[in-house]
Amino acid sequence: MLLQRVITAVVLLAILLPALFASNPLAFNIIVLVMLTAGAWEWGRLIGLRAVGAVVTGVVMLLLCLLTWQQGWLLNSYRVLWVVAGGAWVLLSVLLVKAGVPAWGRVPQWMRWLAGMFVLWVAGLAIVQARQIGINFLLSVLALVWVADVFAYFFGRALGLRFSKQKLAPTISPGKSWEGAWGGALGVVLMAFTWVWIDAAQKVEVASFYTRLYEQGWWLLLVAALFMAAMSVLGDLVESLIKRSAGFKDSSQLLPGHGGVLDRIDALLPTLPLAMMLTSLVQ
Numbered sequence: 001m002l003l004q005r006v007i008t009a010v011v012l013l014a015i016l017l018p019a020l021f022a023s024n025p026l027a028f029n030i031i032v033l034v035m036l037t038a039g040a041w042e043w044g045r046l047i048g049l050r051a052v053g054a055v056v057t058g059v060v061m062l063l064l065c066l067l068t069w070q071q072g073w074l075l076n077s078y079r080v081l082w083v084v085a086g087g088a089w090v091l092l093s094v095l096l097v098k099a100g101v102p103a104w105g106r107v108p109q110w111m112r113w114l115a116g117m118f119v120l121w122v123a124g125l126a127i128v129q130a131r132q133i134g135i136n137f138l139l140s141v142l143a144l145v146w147v148a149d150v151f152a153y154f155f156g157r158a159l160g161l162r163f164s165k166q167k168l169a170p171t172i173s174p175g176k177s178w179e180g181a182w183g184g185a186l187g188v189v190l191m192a193f194t195w196v197w198i199d200a201a202q203k204v205e206v207a208s209f210y211t212r213l214y215e216q217g218w219w220l221l222l223v224a225a226l227f228m229a230a231m232s233v234l235g236d237l238v239e240s241l242i243k244r245s246a247g248f249k250d251s252s253q254l255l256p257g258h259g260g261v262l263d264r265i266d267a268l269l270p271t272l273p274l275a276m277m278l279t280s281l282v283q
């Protein structure tokens with residue numbers, strides 16, 4: 001299993017990194033398009049659609065993204081959209097996690113379908129526009145999730161239940177602890193201020209997400225880093241809740257050793273539009 005995970009990760013990086021650093025964003029946009037289409041197909045399966053319905057869901061996402069591309073939406077900033085998407089993520093994810101697994105099954109299927117399609121589409125638009133702002137900006141947002149995961153894992157392993165005496169969300173994701181969540185938040189804060197220092201030392205042309213917030217005050221960066229770390233955890237918990245409701249261990253087996261596309265991007269789904277929201281509000 002470990003070898004399979006490593007091979008898959010190496011292949012994905014070999015595809016993603018050249019596209020990410022290419023001067024022309026076309027290849028990167030196409031990769032995002034493929035991921036969103038696959039993610040939508042997985043979403044159709046998670047909400048109980050039959051095989052044909054899941055495929056149709058993927059095709060609809062593909063057409064929606066192509067229409068967005070053709071209409072020039074990739075080139076414009078949409079502050080209202082980011083605020084609406086970010087606010088919805090904060091409110092609805094908290095309510096859903098608090099209500100627990102049974103609550104998701106009571107939501108009408110058509111509403112679950114629309115919600116998933118909107119979440120995927122907005123996240124796709126956010127990552128493409130973040131890449132257009134600059135590679136440094138996009139990487140700073142992506143690294144937030146990676147660092148939160150790594151710190152949460154090691155803090156959870158070392159300190160799990162030592163202080164809190166209870167799991168973070170035992171009925172949704174039994175492996176997560178409060179100690180892990182606090183460790184992930186600490187890692188994000190340390191990375192954020194380190195990134196600001198590196199930006200200043202290197203005199204980068206395109207500021208990172210963190211530097212843009214720091215320019216408005218160190219306190220804003222601190223609050224935003226903690227907030228974004230919390231939202232990355234909520235994104236992971238929401239996907240775990242949905243999979244548990246559907247009786248799935250993974251969203252699919254498209255990525256051998258890693259599960260599905262949604263399993264890899266669950267924490268990015270809220271953090272990408274929220275990063276664009278915060279950036280638009282401080283400009």
